[in-house]
Amino acid sequence: MALAEDLGLAREVEDFAGGAGYSDGAYMPLDELAVPITDFGFLRADACYDTAHVWHGLAFRLDDHVQRFRRSCEALRLDPGLGDAEIREVMIRLAQLDGRREQMVQIICTRGRVSAEAPRDPRRNQNRFWAFTRALDAIDSKLPEGARGLGVHISDIPRIPPESIDPRVKTFHRGDLTKALMEAMDAGADTCLVVDMAGNITEGPGFNVFAVAGERIVTPEAGMLEGITRSTVMELAGELGLASESRAISPEEMRGADEVFISSSAGGIMAVTRIDGTILSNGAPGPVTQRLAERYWAKKTDGWHATPIPGLA
Numbered sequence: 001m002a003l004a005e006d007l008g009l010a011r012e013v014e015d016f017a018g019g020a021g022y023s024d025g026a027y028m029p030l031d032e033l034a035v036p037i038t039d040f041g042f043l044r045a046d047a048c049y050d051t052a053h054v055w056h057g058l059a060f061r062l063d064d065h066v067q068r069f070r071r072s073c074e075a076l077r078l079d080p081g082l083g084d085a086e087i088r089e090v091m092i093r094l095a096q097l098d099g100r101r102e103q104m105v106q107i108i109c110t111r112g113r114v115s116a117e118a119p120r121d122p123r124r125n126q127n128r129f130w131a132f133t134r135a136l137d138a139i140d141s142k143l144p145e146g147a148r149g150l151g152v153h154i155s156d157i158p159r160i161p162p163e164s165i166d167p168r169v170k171t172f173h174r175g176d177l178t179k180a181l182m183e184a185m186d187a188g189a190d191t192c193l194v195v196d197m198a199g200n201i202t203e204g205p206g207f208n209v210f211a212v213a214g215e216r217i218v219t220p221e222a223g224m225l226e227g228i229t230r231s232t233v234m235e236l237a238g239e240l241g242l243a244s245e246s247r248a249i250s251p252e253e254m255r256g257a258d259e260v261f262i263s264s265s266a267g268g269i270m271a272v273t274r275i276d277g278t279i280l281s282n283g284a285p286g287p288v289t290q291r292l293a294e295r296y297w298a299k300k301t302d303g304w305h306a307t308p309i310p311g312l313a
């Protein structure tokens with residue numbers, strides 16, 4: 001592979017079939033990327049990350065992901081040690097090495113190892129930047145064949161309060177979401193939504209949520225990560241002449257909606273057709289969800305907000 005040679009890697013294309021990794025200036029097959037056990041990213045879940053996706057060889061809203069990652073780093077006082085343009089470059093090179101036309105590219109900054117002189121001062125840890133690729137795995141692609149939309153459980157488990165951990169920062173503080181997800185799966189649902197301390201809907205494990213009432217779409221305004229797909233949906237809604245609003249949404253309103261859908265980089269726009277015991281839009285993706293999803297994929301095919309990955313686009 002020409003690129004592997006450019007990067008000084010004596011590697012075969014096949015070595016990257018399972019994904020590509022990056023740390024400390026070096027590119028390698030994903031299997032070889034290993035985090036030292038003493039990195040606080042591992043020991044304390046002290047890290048932030050972001051995940052962009054490549055579809056048909058086109059990276060979607062790459063700069064928005066890099067900028068959100070930068071904001072996450074700043075919020076946690078983490079320094080990845082690379083500028084935005086350098087991070088972007090690493091992501092594109094990793095995607096090239098990976099070689100799949102559909103993939104996810106994840107970037108991470110960990111707190112790193114403690115400093116020998118000041119082991120109790122987190123300001124002195126050696127922060128570290130990591131990146132790797134993996135398969136594009138949408139939540140709804142794991143549904144059994146013939147299933148029409150996702151079944152969701154609304155959990156009573158509240159998201160960690162924003163005063164403790166800011167949900168707008170993309171972090172690995174997901175114990176609340178994982179607990180709710182296992183509870184949902186035990187109850188036969190595909191995934192879950194969690195509430196805030198006031199009982200309003202926030203988001204699910206790695207996605208935002210929307211309710212549709214007539215020609216209007218609503219989504220929670222606080223207590224969740226501000227997804228890039230979420231803002232893409234708002235933009236598409238405007239183009240389709242749908243009114244959109246972000247505000248507090250109760251579980252009752254969610255259950256009574258005409259349609260519900262979720263949004264994430266991995267899956268795009270995915271219909272929810274069951275919430276606990278309630279069937280929505282006759283158990284099939286509703287018309288507004290379908291119009292939004294169709295426009296989303298069509299515009300992406302046309303190169304909307306796209307960064308072509310050389311050799312893959």
Ligand SMILES: *Cc1c(COP(=O)(O)O)cnc(C)c1O
Binds near residue numbers: 203227230266
């Ligand atoms: C990443 C993520 C989302 C979705 O954000 P996108 O930018 O659309 O992929 C939503 N909620 C949480 C908790 C996330 O980690």
